[in-house]
Amino acid sequence: MSITTEFDEPEAPPSTTLHPMRWVKDNLFSSWWNTTLTFVVAAGILGALVGVLSFVFAPERQWNAVVSNIRLYATFAYPEQDYWRVWMALGIVVVLTGLSVAAWAGRPQVAVSKLMRSGAAAGAVLLVLALLSPVSSGIRMIGLLVGLVLLVSAYLAWKAVPAGRMVPLLGTVAVLFASALAALWILPTLIDPMEIASTTTIPLTIEFALVIASYLFGVWLSLRVRLRRFQSSLVGLWLLSVPLIYLVILRAPSWEWDTIVSEDLPIWLAFTIGGAILLWVVTHPKRTTMGGATAVITVLAMIVVWTPLVATWPWLPLFKVRIPLLVLALWAIAAPSFGGSTESRRGMIVGWIGAASVMAFFLAAATSGSGLVIQTNFIGGLLLTLLLSVVGLLVAFPLGILLALGRTSTMPIFRVVSTAYIEVVRGVPLITILFFGALFLPLFLPGEIRIDPVIRALVAVSLFGAAYLAENVRGGLQSISKGQYEAAKAVGLNTVQMTLLIVLPQALRAVIPALVGQAIAIFKDTSLVFIIGLTEILAVAQKVVPGQPSFVGSQRENLLFVAFVYWMFTFTFSRASQRLERKLGVGER
């Protein structure tokens, strides 16, 4: 009996990566029916592609209409001499973006092979486009050459670089943007009739430098400060930046110093000091009757001030009193659940002082006249679309969550009011609500307050979005099992804490796809505001640019451009939401 001590070479396991040729053979040409279908569909796609390309590159297209009107598309009628304000607003957004990327993004890496695959795909697409489009032979040669070079170099780099090599993603994105910026500087010198004004290239370069600088500063800061505090202060800064950009930077209020000294300062002092005393009394740990009575008196005062009879008192500047009083009343009602220890009471009072000061500043800015050359409707184009969608979503999300919580609540009055609001607003198209906001809102407010048409559109979009988002959040709320509520109560959390810490995170995480879909729909629905007279990007494309004498009849090019812009934003949005879902683990058990 002999024992073999030598064994055969073990076979390599079957390869798990799929060779592209094999995939094609298995999926596209597996049976007769599949093969015929492949040929028919390929012929259809090719025909459609050739048709689109021959439309886009035909010599009689007036792409000049789009290229020379980019500023109109971006900020429609913003006065030229104040354009630095737009750049300043963009600078604030850019700095906050750099800091946020440093605070939240970590160090994402991307595989070099994936980059090379994207490069090869881009080269192949360029080749196909160059082959199929009816351009002049010079441009076709250039396109073919660039595509071929890209394809071959990407393939060679793919083979040369070892398999698992990773590069930082942010660095790659920064390099891509830097090369696009360099192209913006270099191209006008290469291509003869193209001209890009230095008033565009210089600010864009400054903004790019600001992004890089703020990202590096954010990385430096995140090593020194606790991450949670950094992130929550960034969220606060983002929220503050919205009214700052609209009311102060873009609107350029003309500060009337005598009004400020006579009205705003006394009101601010009264609210700060009075509110601090009120909150100190209300948040007493023993929940005295005096505390409860003060809260009730505040709510009653707020209700009285909002009724029309107070509107007849001439010495009270109503707008500046009603809104802080409303916020104070809400704060006073919510305070007892958060009060208790001296530390939290002090924190609450400091928070109130900060909030009251910020509110007073923004109210003073909102009620003083605009210092711009155009008084109203100074925002248009892409700026208006972004402003309406961002601010509309910012207001609609908390409101929608509150409505959803109200609709599923056990208290009948909240349930009835929330259900009625949601059903009425969802049963009516957005155009009707836009007209409602545009025509009714001035009737609700005292006569001398000028409400910008933009603010009316904002209110309408926010109210509309809140109802739809409330339904999505309600779906998420219904997916949470009873055990979670019972466990939270067993641990000793009160209702507010249970909702904020246990229920809402789970509910919102479950419905992220639906929420993002609704957000994308709201972004696209902002195009309807042209009906109440605002000129956003679609109105510029349809009415303004074809109305210019040198570009009559260029509707189709403009509409294609606007469609492409919308697609860019919504695609980025949905890709970002996919990354968020993967990060949060939605859909996995």
Place this chain on the structure above:
Amino acid sequence: RRSQLRRLIILPQAFRIILPPLGNQYLNLAKNTSLGVAVAFPEVVAVGQTVFNQRGVSVQIILFWMAFYLMVSLTISSIVNYFNRRMQLVER
């Protein structure tokens, strides 16, 4: 015969799931007819706009629009809800 059987089993179960979103789509379609005003099609919103541009009765027109669309929406959703209830699983 096998494909017929598959249809008789798959479709009822699929209908149960699909009916509420389908009702949602019907409602969206009914409300999106209001977009015809953007292409100068004379539907309810466009006609109402003409009326209040000529007569200045904006409040009544807006209330009329809301009542009209609410009626249409509530009718469609009650029909869909009726079929939904008939198709529902009998829960324990």
